[in-house]
Amino acid sequence: MVAGEKVLQMIGISPLTAKKIKRFRSIRRGYWSLVVFALLVFLSLFAELLVNNRAIVVSYNGRLYFPTYGNMIPGSVFGLDYEYETNYRQLAKKFRAEQDGNWIVMPPVPYGPYENDLSAGRYPPTPPSFSQKHYLGTDTSGRDVLARLVYGFRTAILFSLALLAITYVTGIIIGCAMGYWGGLFDLLLQRIIEVWSNIPVLYVIIIISSLLVPSFVILLVIMACFGWVSRTWIMRTVTYKEREREYVLAARALGASDLRIVLSHIIPNTVSIIITFVPFSIAEGIIALTSLDYLGFGLPPPTPSWGELLHQGWTNMDAWWIVCSVVVALVLTLTLVTFIGEAIREAFDPKMHTTYE
């Protein structure tokens, strides 16, 4: 463990933080939740390799093709009689029938999130089927539910993380400024924020999405415009407290500039308080996007999203696999995030670390 601490120190982590990380690791439920969640996020970043209608590798006439990323490969390349994108599932069947030494590796789930699988004689939504490789069935348009879930997760998590980054940076800067300078500046900004935070976000989004189709970025900007407020309060309070501590006074007595005091002294000592809110903010971001999509004011169709799936599930209760999949996925994700949040909160509890030796 001593060696581990040395390594942490070398990459700029103080022993105080190292101690907190150690404590976090000892809270096993939270730690394993983080491992699982990080794995899910990591896998979702490479979802194209796992859930896709494009093959991972195609070996055709002695040449290897990697169609996953990059431009689409027309069917004629593989000796098919069409110029549009190759249907790799059918190509796989053809190769197997021909047995010419050509082979193809498909992702475990060979369906794309936008692809309607409308086979003859089957009417969507179709129930889960292993033989069709629709492990969670299809939705009302014949799209694979699992594919929509995976890509929807990626959208939600990226949205959430981007929202988190923007709101935290803004909130920390503004809150820190309020707490540090205080006085009239703080007073005015507080009142402005109070007015600002009383604007109903949902209505604003509904109004805006009735004027234009909200894209990922527009939605992000709107949410960020209103989301930074709550971070400001925490940051303001902790800065107020930290500013009066003697080590800050000592730095000021040495002639340190305000910027130096804030960046080198106040923020490193307050960030552990802010960190404890991060997992809950991620959960909030996911919930916000899902509810907007559910109401139809979120990302435009056919973007894969959990909210849209939830809506489908709700309106087609007899297709139980849709609603079940998305509800289980939501509950699982939010539970993981909450477990992580609780563990971080416990590990970073300042009462645990304020020891007067």
Place this chain on the structure above:
Amino acid sequence: MQKSPFILEVKDLKKHFPIRGGLFFRRKGTVFAVDGVSFSLRRGETLGLVGESGCGKTTVGRCITWLYKPTSGTITYDGIDMAAIHGAGLRKIRKEVQMVFQDPFESLNPRHTVGHILEEPFIIHRIGNAQQRRRAVSRLLDRVGLPGSAMDRFPHEFSGGQRQRIGIARAIALSPKLLICDEPVSALDVSIQSQILNLLLDLQRESGFTCLFIAHDLAVVRHVSDWIAVMYLGQIVEYTDADTIYKAPLHPYTKALISAIPIPDPTAATHRQVLSGDLPSPSDPPQGCRFHTRCPFKVKMCEKTAPSLQPADTASSAPVHQVACHRAAELAQRQDKQPNLP
């Protein structure tokens, strides 16, 4: 320009903190933390500022280092009015006026290594390159009696006394001309206190800085000071040299403080003069003499008019002895008749 013998002159310093509340932060009241303090400090000498907690002594120290802006009054450092300078000029003075803080657990950033903490003064004032700064830091550690290996360790790995040494090292890093010691030993163990005091005295002998030593313990202050000012509720009530204040205190408050010093002799007769009551709130100081609510010798006049700090008319040989008490002369005579008072 002829240099004045005084490095620091404080004239009628007042620092009032507003108590705010309500929707629009209306001023509800005022804490008269420091209310008319004047003193001067000669180069190379040490002034001890004594008083119980809440009497405003720390505020005086923080006003002098310009951490607080005084409400009124002037602070003249080396002939320069502190209120008149800003920016680069203030930074230059900050280099020369340094502070040792009370709580060594609070005054060091827990996230920085000792090396980083001690390097910061040089970084702020852009002195030397990284290598020179590191050498300067190890010299500093050596001067305050800490091993060079301390550099890469964090404050929490040190004991209270060692941390205070780090705090002192930081304060003397830029070779200040004036050092404000704000109760540097009151958070420490008694056995460590004398080590730190001796360290401060040694450093003063080496570099000859002037020192304002703030403490609540007269015994500590006597050890290091040439002059002593006793504060009560934001005002100086008695000012004289360190010996006289022990031998011939005039103000009843000073007497009470002195009688509270424990005598390490169980057979010695103690005439402990215990003050009744608490320190009145500095947001609502008493009319007249501020000490009258607790003074055993008060008369009618004390409740009405506030005494000013006047040269005391005593037989003692003290060159300077000022006291703020209406009955000082009268009580001094009475004291002569009661030689058993400490």
